[in-house]
Amino acid sequence: xxxxxxxxxLMPGMAANPSIFDNLKLDPDKFRVHHLKWFQPxxxxxxxxxxxxxxxYISDEEPVLLGVSFGGILVQxxxxxxxxxxxxxxxxxxxxxxxxxxxxxxKYTKVHKLLPTGLVNNVELLAKYAFGETATxxxxxxxxxxSIRDKYYIDWSIDNIVNWKQKEVLPNLLHIQxxxxxxxxxxxxxxxxxxxxxxxxxxxxxxxWFNENLPTLILE
Numbered sequence: 001x002x003x004x005x006x007x008x009x010l011m012p013g014m015a016a017n018p019s020i021f022d023n024l025k026l027d028p029d030k031f032r033v034h035h036l037k038w039f040q041p042x043x044x045x046x047x048x049x050x051x052x053x054x055x056x057y058i059s060d061e062e063p064v065l066l067g068v069s070f071g072g073i074l075v076q077x078x079x080x081x082x083x084x085x086x087x088x089x090x091x092x093x094x095x096x097x098x099x100x101x102x103x104x105x106x107k108y109t110k111v112h113k114l115l116p117t118g119l120v121n122n123v124e125l126l127a128k129y130a131f132g133e134t135a136t137x138x139x140x141x142x143x144x145x146x147s148i149r150d151k152y153y154i155d156w157s158i159d160n161i162v163n164w165k166q167k168e169v170l171p172n173l174l175h176i177q178x179x180x181x182x183x184x185x186x187x188x189x190x191x192x193x194x195x196x197x198x199x200x201x202x203x204x205x206x207x208x209w210f211n212e213n214l215p216t217l218i219l220e
Contacts, residue, residue, distance in 0.1 A: 005029075005030060005031060005032045006030060006031050006032070006063075006064060006085065006218060006219065007031075007032045007034065007060035007063040007064065008026060008031050008032070008033050008034070008063065008064045008066060008218065009034045009035075009036055009057075009058060009063050009064070009065050009066065009075075010024070010033065010034065010035050010036060010066050010067075011036045011054075011065065011066065011067035011068065011071035011072075011074055011075050012036075012037075012038070012068055012071050013067075013068040013069030013070050013071045013072075013091070014069060014070040014071075014154070014157045014158075014161075015038075015147075015148040015149070015153075015154060015157070016038075016068070016069075016071075016145050016147075016148070017037065017038075017145065017147045017148070018035035018036070018037060019145055020068065020145050020203055020204055021035065021203065023204065023207035023211075024203070024207055024210055024211065024214070025207075025211050026211075026214070026215060027215060030215065030219070031215070031218075032060070034057075034059075034060075034063075036054060036057055036071075038148055038153070039053070039054075040150060040152075040153060041152070041153060041156045043152070045156075047073075047074070047077055047160045047164070048077060048080075050074070050077075051074055051077035051078045051080070051081065052078075052081050054074065054078055055078050055081050055082050058078075058082050061083070062083050062084060062085045063082075063084060063085060064084065064085050064086045064087075064088060064218055065078060065079060065082075065084055065086075065087050065088070066087075066088040066089075066090065067087075067088070067089055067090070067092065068089075068090045068091055068092065068203050069090075069091050069092050069183065069184075069200065070092075070157055070160075070161055071092075072089030072090060072091070072092025072093070072094075073089075073092060073093065073160075073161065073164055073166075075087055075088075075089065076089065076094065076166065076170055076173070079170055079172075084172060085172070086172050086173075086174060086218060087170055087172060087173045087174070088173075088174045088175075088176065088214075088217070088218065089173065089174070089175050089176070090176045090177075090202075090203055091176075091177065091178060091181055091183070091184065091198075091200045091201075091202060091203065092175070092177075092184060093164075093184050093188075093189070094166070094169045094170070094173055094175050094189075094190075095166050095167060095168070095169055095190075096164050096165055096166055096167065097167070097188075097190070098184065098188045098189050098190065099161075099162070099164070099184075099188070100183075100184060100185055100188055103161065103162045145204070169190075174193070174217060174218075175189065175191070175192035175193065176192060176193045176195060176217075177189050177192040177193070177194060177195065177198070178194075178195045178197070178198020178199050178200065178202045178206070179194055179195065179196055179197060179198055180197055180198060180199050181198065181199060181200045181202075182199065182200055183200045184200070193213075193217070195209055
């Protein structure tokens with residue numbers, strides 16, 4: 001389409017659905033917004049091949065790919081197979097060096113394989129995995145956002161996060177990180193745009209900041 005609009009594809013984080021972007025408002029005169037959804041990974045599929053499959057849902061040339069958390073890792077993998085205008089990662093990491101020590105520990109000890117992921121229908125536990133916080137105060141809210149409860153998908157996601165192999169940062173990447181992110185602590189992040197008091201769920205709870213700043217950051 002030659003209407004000068006910038007196409008933006010939004011990828012939610014682990015176990016989350018596109019409703020996490022409900023409060024994100026991008027001017028429809030400037031942006032064409034698409035929502036990507038997680039699909040069930042085939043047994044044994046690599047993250048690279050999963051990313052290639054997800055690229056089939058990209059129908060615009062040189063779009064902006066925005067991913068949250070594990071979705072941020074996925075859009076970086078997708079950018080290897082489609083030309084992008086920009087890649088935006090939110091509450092995520094842009095290289096394996098930025099993974100927290102506990103994840104690096106899990107990589108070498110395989111301790112993550114002992115996590116009780118069979119209990120993923122327990123939303124409180126799932127929120128702990130996906131958002132890095134307890135859900136007791138926001139249980140109904142997280143029931144809405146965290147709709148993917150398949151054990152294999154959760155195991156596959158956690159395994160691909162702790163074993164992610166990316167040494168070089170993509171050249172056209174923009175990284176937005178909350179100062180109080182409990183999943184990917186900002187102390188491990190080399191360079192990024194910092195959101196004051198932002199947590200791992202800031203795409204939901206700090207939507208006002210994104211609405212005020214994201215359009216300029218995408219287009220600059």
